[in-house]
Amino acid sequence: MQAMKDSTDNLLSATDSVEKKQNNRNRRRTNRRPGSQNNKKMAPGNNQKQNSVPNKQSDRQHPASKHRPQIVTKGATGKLRVIPIGGCEEVGRNMTVFEYEDDIIIVDMGLQWPEEDMPGIDYIIPNIEYLKGKEKNIRGVIITHGHYDHIGAIPHLIPRLGNPTIYGTPLTLGIIAKRQEDFRNNAPLRLKSVTTDNTLRLGKFKTTFFGVSHNIPGSFGVIIETPVGKIVHTGDFKIDPKSSGDAPTEIAKIKDLGKQRVLALMADSTNATESGHQLTEGDIQHNIDEILKQAPGRVIVGTFASLLGRIQQIIWAAEKLGKKVVIEGFSMKRNVELAQQLGYMKLRKGSIIQLKDMKSYPDNKIIIMCTGAQGEDNAVLMRIANNEHRKLKVEKGDTIVFSSSVIPGNERSVQRLKDMLYRKGAEVVHYKMMDVHAGGHAKQEDLFDMIQMVRPKYHIPVYGNHSFLQNHAKVALKAGIPINQIFIPDNGQVMEFDKAGNGRLLKEKVPSEYVFVDGLGVGDVSNIVLRDRQMMAADGMIVVITTLSGKSGKLVHSPDIISRGFIYMRENKGIVEDIRTKIKNIVNEHNKTSGKINDAYVKEALRNELGQFIFTKTKRRPMILPVVIEV
Template identity: 40%
Template sequence: MSNNFDSNPMPKPLDSRATGASANQPLKRGPGRPPRSLTPPIPRATTAKDLRSVPRGATIQPINTQAFEAFAGPARNSSRTNPRTDRTQSAPQGTPQQPAAAYHAAPPRFRRQNIVDAPAQPQSEAEANRLRVAAWRQNESGTPMNSNPRPVDRPTSSSTANEPLFTRESINNGHVIERRPRRTTAASAAPRSASTANSTVNSTSPAATASPTFAPTQTNGDSRKNDRRRRMPMRRDFDNQPAEEAHFAMTMQAMEDTTQQTPATTPQPAKLHTEAKTGKLRLIPLGGLGEIGKNIMAYETDNDLIVVDAGMTFPDESMPGVDLVIPDITYVQEHVGKLRGLVITHGHEDHIGGIPYIWPKMKCPIYASGLTAGLIKIKLTEHGIDAPIHIIQAGERIRLGDFEIEPVRVTHSIPDALAFAIRTPQGLFAHFTDWKIDHTPISGEPFDFVRVAELSREGVKLLLSESTNIELPGYQMSESVLSETFDSIFKNAKGRVVFTTFASMINRIQQAIDATVKYGRKLAISGRSLEKYIDESMRLGFLKAPQGLLVDLRTASRLPDHQITFLTTGSQGEEFSALSRIASGEHRHIQVKRGDTVVISASIIPGNEASVFDVVNNLYKQGAHVIYGKAVDIHVSGHANEEELKMIMAMMKPEYFLPIHGEFRHLVKHGRMAQRLGVDPGKIFILENGGVIEFDADGVGRVSAERVQAGQVLVDGLGIGDVGNIVLRDRQAMAKDGIFVIILTVDKQSGNLISSPDIISRGFVYMRSAEDLIYKARQEVRRMFTNHNSRYPMNYDYIRKSLREELAEYLYEHTERQPMVIPVIIEV
């Protein structure tokens, strides 16, 4: 199937036969320009300076994916061997086309450093292109481009430097965690020189002794010129490049930066359970498909079961009185005996909000990144639950029965977000939910392109990728773009600033803190969940604030207006949230003044529009200036737009594809996009919650005819699942037309009425202004009761049912309303 990235034909790859360049010779091109074959024709009008301010929904010409072929390698059905599973050789060797000496002369960032099992393999055309690009970049700079990567802030840890985060004894049910050494930046690694090119990293490690680490080799230019280049920052100037070429260059730069973070040693991957090869692998979405929220996915083999995420969603207008909605895990409960763990991608409510309600029925270990684990702990503590939570990091692997899970670093609107590479007996499954490509994240490290390319070389059986923003063309803006907007808002604010966002939007909270500090304000927090999330994020190092910045609400009320910022919850107009109480004048410490600025930095979840606009209107009535919606760049999505989804699809080259995390139209459009990019239409699965995908022992996937129970469970107060359709229907009836109660007192012996029926009306009519209707209804009830009691004496069940139906019909004829009619018969 043709690749419809753009209407322009794809340029042909470089060929040494045509150019006359060998694999280890630099291309003779001018400085600052990539090889012509890596960039499609691009209009020169748009520059990368506009990337930070591209309006949401703007169309940007998609990049040339052929450039990524150099990193991802040839198609996954290539005949080359898999370096992760073929262990016949102990060190990289030359190929028939390229002798071993040429390998040592090649740029080090394209070598498989410290991997002892890379077999000799014929050099493909993409491999040759990759080496030429590397040589060109080295020829341009004199040193590898990632020799000076930008610093990375890491969260602090309570463990000592020599204390491992995990031990075998710390894992329940005999689960073994295998730790992959973390990638270290060049800034923290010891410098390597040419004289140590053939030295080992660690003489005590068998892997290290068998696999040398090669230092960068200078190939051109005199030493003084190269020294000057080494002292210069290695970041390229993207602002003077066209927008599409700049985005491509930034992506290449990110991949180069990450390549430098090479582990000192690479452990042997654990072998999968071969006995499970005789069975099937089943994927069962229990939530998150055909909807936004309550994401949960089950992976099951004959022996083991794991669950990825356990989220919640907000109730809609058809669920009056319901607090939240969680997925139905009846299927997991029925197979809880082989449940090995709950694995969490990140700390947003639609992925962790259901854990306090679901975990007591699962009682399994929870695996999450540092920040996510801290947020989960807060929720469980509030519900009095003590669950085993284990912290995992990108670059490590954990064993859960038949499943080997490797976290992969992605960028999202919350730090410490992960995707998962799940290795199974049937192949590699890439679980990528909630991500976007952010080259300049507020906190943490950029998207790990290199690991994605490595997974592609390993071969991806099935890609599960989010679909939320498939309808938005172009690329999603970086979180850092908002800093300029917030800076302008705080600079121009004459009075107090009320900043509202989700409690879990840690990056957004950091930007509000930065603007507050810059303009000499103090910060007061209103919202219990917000306070707990901020405390935990600061403890883990994901939020940074100077000493003395935070003040309590009482102190804030005594400060001058221009010296205070209030941070609150309530971006969705929740009834009892801090912002709603401020808007209605019911907050104990914060009353809106004329001249106050209110910033609602969040997108409106579908279904919450009326609540949000009520809050905004009330704030305006009190004289506040409210900044919300899409008119100003005060919010960017944490989800990938169409071109980013294409990019990862092209890099992964999956055999099968399952779109997730979106409404049904999103899933269908994402599936069509995958088809345009070359995925076999018969291998694209569009499912609803409860559908089942089966992979047999040979790795052949299909949609099963079986469906499992996968509905929704309503949480109302302390009740979990006790509110069903009947209760909701009654609530809707009472909310619509009120309630009409009839009380009849009858003689226990004779069954006759003792007194005139009493009537109570609530929400139907005001009884004093409708005395005539109430009088006639009372007479009609007396007539109905006498008639039915004479035919069926003292059969009160039948009489109550008949009264309910006949009186409801009578009231509708006279009022065209349908209140809930409740007959009550009391025997005396």
């Protein structure tokens, strides 16, 4: 379970993954399939009969295929509407709308990695159908931190929302600006830097901030003062008062919220199924120091490009031991440079050396930091293991450290990578052997502490699959929140609060269906297209070309058959001939019942009858594409 939950920290922090996807369309990444459980007997808030889990297939429909609601440009008078557009039925796609009359603010705008049954999809972004016609009401977009599950949809959605101002810490905005360079046709973003000491007035909303520990610097939670009361949104967080590689959690500010009659707390549920407290970065520093100290040769550390706190820890350890650090991987180099420029990462001059200078130092004085701890084909660590890197090869005596847990779905590729490294004589260290990775999300005891400090009237678990939210709700119950004051929303489900401090989880839902990004296409891949891809991926396809006489309706010559992903035709000539014979029989049967050619009828007959024939023969159902040519 530790592997599954801590891996969600990494799942969306891999900034290098998106860049590689855009630059290499042949490489496809998959992610765990978000599931949802609907246990109404155990679900806090379900006694209101307002929480339901939608059918996942219907959720995947392209927005254009749904009935579009009438556009309303103003919220209900005197009421605050809180709407999680995404992030409440999956890990990722985080985006929450806060609306009071004609003022709107948005917290986060992230992407979600595709599920394993979404071939060809690069990632998924939130559906902003509800905001159409309300663009002028948007007072700002607040980004809690720089991971792609919180910023990844910005290039696609901000232009469609009228280019509102984006607020975040300097590092968060720096990562957003760097990614925007890949979308040169977009208008320049309006970015405004804030710190946790700043106050923003955005229409009828007043927002302040508190620092939180996560596995990227510059993370914060948001305090939103509204005409009906205060809403606190934690963003991604763990409680680490003495964080070594990152800003510590601002405990005093959080405790002070407990005196301010907070109306509702929206808190991170990513690790809500895990008991205890999350490891701190200080907890793993000793182990990192020992590994680097005792390694007989080079140390190669694989991690994510955005885990800047971890990178900082390793550089500090290297400096104490008089070792030099080489950074390999474009996105990791870029993030380290950006963090240095903005003052988030501090290191001595000469601590980092270029790859070409590595030979000037003995092996036991070299540490190589690189991307690829998830076994990605084109990442640095896999290329080193495969002898595909131009200048680096695994040598006997090397120590390889996987400083991240395994993302669900990547287990096979990671195991294959480990096997290759062992075969080459390397020693491999990973999080199951010793604590070399601290997750970035609060566990149950941390969530309990957060609720106890903030003391909200209402509690709203967010960020995670439905089962994560349910487990988080149980923690809230233990922390003293009444069952009817815990809301477990689905994506798109509206929560409403009035000036008397009363909240409701409504049956009303706004569009929240998946919007797929595939190459340059945004939202143009529908459920039908996905189904076709799934069919072809499962059983391949057959193109059947029949040329018929316009006068007699008979075959002019033997049907042509093209197979892709179904059978290798040269080695299965018997099946091919059986298919040809079946095609001839279908066409001849049509001639008996009709005096002239009916293309649509012939195509439909070929699809249905040939499909059934092939299934009977092979127990496979390839996609059949009939082509009828009349001459």
